[in-house]
């Protein structure tokens with residue numbers, strides 16, 4: 001006799017839409033099935049995230065640079081044949097320098113108009129001189145956002161590349177309203193990927209491969225160190241004002257503890273929390289609308305219009 005339970009439905013068509021929540025999050029059958037397992041861990045992470053951070057000194061913030069982008073040759077971002085060292089090359093010092101790049105922007109930025117009239121566009125990967133990679137599904141129209149968000153992302157990419165030589169941050173959609181997202185429409189959301197280091201690898205065509213299965217403990221530790229470092233870079237450069245969705249409790253718990261130890265506070269929700277199934281292969285980062293833009297410095301030169 002056929003089993004008509006939900007798990008069977010989920011297995012038969014995991015991509016079918018199963019649930020739309022009151023805040024318009026959409027869950028497929030597969031996501032909903034996976035969520036059963038994640039719920040307990042997610043609640044634990046949320047509880048931890050609500051511990052009040054202690055007061056303390058503000059971290060290093062976006063500030064003037066002392067040098068340019070380190071010149072590196074392009075290295076294959078794939079995981080094969082790499083030894084995943086567990087320590088970044090520069091310890092816990094985060095510079096948060098916005099690299100010198102031509103940043104396309106709306107001309108209305110120059111007359112002081114706010115978003116959405118004034119937007120910056122993340123430069124394409126070629127223009128960025130291998131500082132980062134653009135996610136394969138992210139079109140040029142989906143690289144626009146608030147200037148402060150674009151500056152944060154650029155500073156983060158530079159920092160990551162400097163700390164993990166030969167590796168790159170992959171930057172996905174900024175403003176991209178439409179079927180792919182429920183948010184990404186206010187200039188405050190961005191998806192970031194470490195394509196070789198996060199829990200899952202997205203092979204495209206709705207194929208997600210678990211990235212940590214079959215790896216040694218040392219390798220997994222090295223991969224998690226990269227993910228943690230990315231989260232710390234983002235938190236430091238945003239002065240704590242961010243929320244990250246990512247589904248690895250082995251990251252969420254220690255990151256939230258580190259965040260509190262730094263005296264950081266987020267006004268847009270827990271600094272990191274678990275979310276639906278898709279947040280195993282990327283960070284969804286949200287910042288407040290009034291995130292302070294980086295201090296003016298010689299490395300950022302908005303140029304061109306579009």
Ligand SMILES: [Zn+2]
Pocket residue numbers: 181184189190191283284285
């Ligand atoms: Zn997103």
